[in-house]
Amino acid sequence: MKLLEERILQDGRILPGNILKVDSFLNHQIDPDLFMAMGQDFYDHFKDKEITKILTLEVSGIGIAFAAATYFKVPVLFAKKSLSLTLTEDVYASKVTSYTKKKTFDIRVQKNFLSDQDKVLIIDDFLAMGEALGGLIDLCQQANAQVQGIGIAIEKSFQPGGNKYRELGYDVYSQAMIEKLEDGKVTFVKQ
Amino acid sequence: MKLLEERILQDGRILPGNILKVDSFLNHQIDPDLFMAMGQDFYDHFKDKEITKILTLEVSGIGIAFAAATYFKVPVLFAKKSLSLTLTEDVYASKVTSYTKKKTFDIRVQKNFLSDQDKVLIIDDFLAMGEALGGLIDLCQQANAQVQGIGIAIEKSFQPGGNKYRELGYDVYSQAMIEKLEDGKVTFVKQ
Numbered sequence: 001m002k003l004l005e006e007r008i009l010q011d012g013r014i015l016p017g018n019i020l021k022v023d024s025f026l027n028h029q030i031d032p033d034l035f036m037a038m039g040q041d042f043y044d045h046f047k048d049k050e051i052t053k054i055l056t057l058e059v060s061g062i063g064i065a066f067a068a069a070t071y072f073k074v075p076v077l078f079a080k081k082s083l084s085l086t087l088t089e090d091v092y093a094s095k096v097t098s099y100t101k102k103k104t105f106d107i108r109v110q111k112n113f114l115s116d117q118d119k120v121l122i123i124d125d126f127l128a129m130g131e132a133l134g135g136l137i138d139l140c141q142q143a144n145a146q147v148q149g150i151g152i153a154i155e156k157s158f159q160p161g162g163n164k165y166r167e168l169g170y171d172v173y174s175q176a177m178i179e180k181l182e183d184g185k186v187t188f189v190k191q
Numbered sequence: 192m193k194l195l196e197e198r199i200l201q202d203g204r205i206l207p208g209n210i211l212k213v214d215s216f217l218n219h220q221i222d223p224d225l226f227m228a229m230g231q232d233f234y235d236h237f238k239d240k241e242i243t244k245i246l247t248l249e250v251s252g253i254g255i256a257f258a259a260a261t262y263f264k265v266p267v268l269f270a271k272k273s274l275s276l277t278l279t280e281d282v283y284a285s286k287v288t289s290y291t292k293k294k295t296f297d298i299r300v301q302k303n304f305l306s307d308q309d310k311v312l313i314i315d316d317f318l319a320m321g322e323a324l325g326g327l328i329d330l331c332q333q334a335n336a337q338v339q340g341i342g343i344a345i346e347k348s349f350q351p352g353g354n355k356y357r358e359l360g361y362d363v364y365s366q367a368m369i370e371k372l373e374d375g376k377v378t379f380v381k382q
Contacts, residue, residue: 029304030267032260058250063257063267069223076221076254113220
């Protein structure tokens with residue numbers, strides 16, 4: 001998606017260790033016009049998949065998933081990372097390791113919000129190792145919900161997550177695919 | 192706001208201890224049409240305040256703040272609750288105690304995203320004791336940003352947060368004001 005690639009080139013920064021930072025428009029501050037355009041783009045790609053629910057993971061996925069949901073006209077369900085007093089009922093749970101945060105956490109959704117009647121679009125901000133994505137797919141499988149597609153804002157194509165799930169047969173659509181992060185420069189996969 | 196009150200009556204549940212649970216449409220699963228209507232309602236109330244930025248707190252505030260931002264056409268900034276490897280720069284920080292989660296945590300925004308040029312609308316899902324709100328106002332004060340208004344989805348009017356900040360002179364607008372939660376029944380303040 002040209003608009004997102006251009007924004008990454010314009011406002012993204014690369015920290016030491018080749019970490020891409022997109023906090024000014026994507027995961028600390030959010031540009032609503034950009035997100036709505038991304039939501040429309042996800043809709044254009046997945047509109048024929050009869051989506052009944054969008055599943056994402058707190059925190060950074062929520063804004064993008066919500067923008068998409070305004071076009072699909074279906075609920076967003078966000079998996080939670082921490083126990084809270086009001087999430088006391090039966091849950092589907094999975095484990096996810098975050099390489100950025102260097103820890104493993106549980107992700108959970110309440111069972112009554114995901115069922116074998118659901119055709120799910122999974123949306124997340126980043127795809128690199130595919131850890132979070134694996135957890136979200138696991139939640140769907142536990143509920144016997146069908147994963148109809150996977151929409152990602154930024155895929156680090158030099159890491160294995162995206163291809164792993166494409167090879168498993170999933171329709172993984174990434175709006176910006178980064179081929180390499182080197183010497184403070186972002187190069188995108190030619191699409 | 193009638194639409195939100197009706198939804199709370201229809202789909203909200205009251206857990207033992209008179210905890211209101213709105214997970215099916217507000218803070219675990221999100222109804223995008225409802226949120227867009229809430230965003231429009233916040234816009235109608237605060238549209239003359241020359242808002243330059245919407246500030247909220249992860250996690251549950253993000254969807255509502257984003258919906259509002261699509262009408263105001265300004266960025267959403269969400270304060271973060273946990274340190275991450277990509278939030279390494281200078282931050283404004285404050286402390287917030289969550290009575291629901293029974294813990295105190297730090298909230299942070301990067302300094303470069305909040306300045307003395309900003310006219311801020313603070314948006315959050317719940318207002319009860321006013322702890323989270325106090326932290327968000329503190330962040331604005333540290334940045335010398337002006338708090339132009341406070342938009343809340345659900346205020347528990349029987350707790351002191353709302354009136355505390357109204358008495359301090361803030362324009363606190365709550366879309367649903369709960370007068371009491373008793374015997375599994377929600378009663379709203381007559382508006």
